Amino acid sequence: MADPTRAHRVVVVGAGIGGLVAALQLAQRGLQVTLLEAADVPGGKLRQPLVDGAPIDSGPTVFTMRWVFEQIYASAGARLEDELQLSSLPVLARHAWGAQQRLDLFADPARSREAIAQFAGPAEAARFVDFCRQARAVYDALEGPFIRSQSPTLASMAGDLGLRGLAVLASLGPMRNLWEVLGKHFHDPRLRQLFARYATYCGSSPWQAPATLMLVTQVELDGVWSVEGGMHALAASLAALAQRRGVRIRYRAPVAAIETAGGRASGVRLASGEQIAADSVVFNGDMSALGLGLLGAGAQRAARPLQPSQRSLSALTWSLHAQTGGFPLERHNVFFQSDYRSEFSDIFGRGRLPQSPTVYVCAQDRGTGDANPERDRLLVLVNAPPEGEHPLTDTEIDACERHSFSLLAGCGLTVRRTPQNSLRTSPADFARMFPGSAGSLYGMATHGWMSAFARNGATTRLPGLYLAGGSVHPGPGVPMAAMSGQLAAATLMAHLDSTSRWRRVRISGGTSTPSPTAATTA
Numbered sequence: 001m002a003d004p005t006r007a008h009r010v011v012v013v014g015a016g017i018g019g020l021v022a023a024l025q026l027a028q029r030g031l032q033v034t035l036l037e038a039a040d041v042p043g044g045k046l047r048q049p050l051v052d053g054a055p056i057d058s059g060p061t062v063f064t065m066r067w068v069f070e071q072i073y074a075s076a077g078a079r080l081e082d083e084l085q086l087s088s089l090p091v092l093a094r095h096a097w098g099a100q101q102r103l104d105l106f107a108d109p110a111r112s113r114e115a116i117a118q119f120a121g122p123a124e125a126a127r128f129v130d131f132c133r134q135a136r137a138v139y140d141a142l143e144g145p146f147i148r149s150q151s152p153t154l155a156s157m158a159g160d161l162g163l164r165g166l167a168v169l170a171s172l173g174p175m176r177n178l179w180e181v182l183g184k185h186f187h188d189p190r191l192r193q194l195f196a197r198y199a200t201y202c203g204s205s206p207w208q209a210p211a212t213l214m215l216v217t218q219v220e221l222d223g224v225w226s227v228e229g230g231m232h233a234l235a236a237s238l239a240a241l242a243q244r245r246g247v248r249i250r251y252r253a254p255v256a257a258i259e260t261a262g263g264r265a266s267g268v269r270l271a272s273g274e275q276i277a278a279d280s281v282v283f284n285g286d287m288s289a290l291g292l293g294l295l296g297a298g299a300q301r302a303a304r305p306l307q308p309s310q311r312s313l314s315a316l317t318w319s320l321h322a323q324t325g326g327f328p329l330e331r332h333n334v335f336f337q338s339d340y341r342s343e344f345s346d347i348f349g350r351g352r353l354p355q356s357p358t359v360y361v362c363a364q365d366r367g368t369g370d371a372n373p374e375r376d377r378l379l380v381l382v383n384a385p386p387e388g389e390h391p392l393t394d395t396e397i398d399a400c401e402r403h404s405f406s407l408l409a410g411c412g413l414t415v416r417r418t419p420q421n422s423l424r425t426s427p428a429d430f431a432r433m434f435p436g437s438a439g440s441l442y443g444m445a446t447h448g449w450m451s452a453f454a455r456n457g458a459t460t461r462l463p464g465l466y467l468a469g470g471s472v473h474p475g476p477g478v479p480m481a482a483m484s485g486q487l488a489a490a491t492l493m494a495h496l497d498s499t500s501r502w503r504r505v506r507i508s509g510g511t512s513t514p515s516p517t518a519a520t521t522a
Contacts (some may be wrong), residue, residue: 007032007033008031008279008496010033011276012026012282013285014283014284015035015042015239016235016275017234017238018468018481019044020235020242020282021486022485023247025240025485027491028075033248035249036253036276038253038254042235042239042251044235044284045059048232049423051319054425055377057230058423059231063227063234064223065222068483072238082349084237085227087225087228088223088225089226091330091332094334095194095333095335096327099411107221110374116128120190124186130185131182131217135214135217135221138172139218141217144236147248172211178196182196194334194336195217198216199367199446202476203443203445205344205447206344208344212348247267253270258281258465267281267465280464282466283469284469285469287436287467287469288390289435290302290305294435298462305436310445312443313441314383315381315425316382316384316397316404316424318422320379320422320424321375321421322375322376322416322417322422327408330366330367332362335411336358342354342356346379346421351385353384353385358383359380359404360381361378361379361380361381363377364379365377386431386439386440391428391429426439427439437471442454442471443475455473455475456473457473457487457491466488468487473487
């Protein structure tokens, strides 16, 4: 009997990481896959503009959860190490509070413990060890039941966690936020501030994010890598592999509408007017674009748009190719100011740029050796509110720029900026790049303990339309977006299999049980 999947046509909209992974895995399973991308290169938020002749990673800059990508490449009959050159970073990040106070966290936890003992005393180092132990327990408890599962619910989580997992979460206190729990672990306010920053990885405030986000600590302790050619090389590699496995990729092909027929998705219409028929569609864009009607009236019912109060952080960034001095940069550097709470009160409470921002600097030629380039390729980033009723003015943005680079100078870092070697990107720019997002870079903010169950999963109200990307479960970040692509592909395949279409999908593998299998149904 002929395999019916071989005649099944899929259109994937958007060549971000989620779309690339979904397209690759569906083609590997024998489906006919066309991937449409409005830009002329793959990657989505993994963008790499040329600044003064140098390519600068100007989106996600941290490569973690290597096992996710090893699994994805293995599922397509390839090996990650043959496709990408990765280098493990011995220093996870360098942190500074002024010119005299610096703390490095290392890939080796013993070195981090020693550094914290010298920085804040042996008692605080002991508390760090206890904190890491709890972060490991939280990560282990949630990886399968939540991170690798399609659309987890409170009921499914309770069943999947078991008594041990429930006890781990109960020990945190279900209603406590991350800031509160960190106060029980660390007495030094600088360490509390350092680990609270992990809430921003999900576009959230430490004062509103659930304590479970401490698991990000474990993600980084499991390893951080640099990618030869920058993070954009990951997107280029996945696109090349997808094409080798039969995916047809069309760039400069913006989609104007997702078409429907008979109450289900039936294809897409390009901005040029061309129509492409499909049996299923995977949308890898901001979920709100559907609910706002940006993909046509037929797909508008598929997903609700986020309310302004639900939106996550945006960013104000500077991509630079400039001379630096005065501060020994690592690849990842964080410069803190003293009033951390005010940053999030400004953004989430007042809808304005922070008057006292924390500044992240990714020095893309540092970290894996003794590199001391004549000019550094930098991404400088501060958290910002998404676009609201009152868009940010140039005056406000200029003031935040002065505050940000003054903080760097106060910590000893000088950056020789010129109009030619600097590219500034605002929340309004991100809103234009990613339609429907209002500049929010992480989809829904992870605020409140029930927010974990509020994200849309791979399925939608419109049969035949599936979702992938950082705005849907399991959430933002490169590995999570990749997993969303796995979940979208696995869910679509489960719906084609009449024996498993009503069973919950879970990605196989994990840090403790790596597996080449793409997904399974649980």
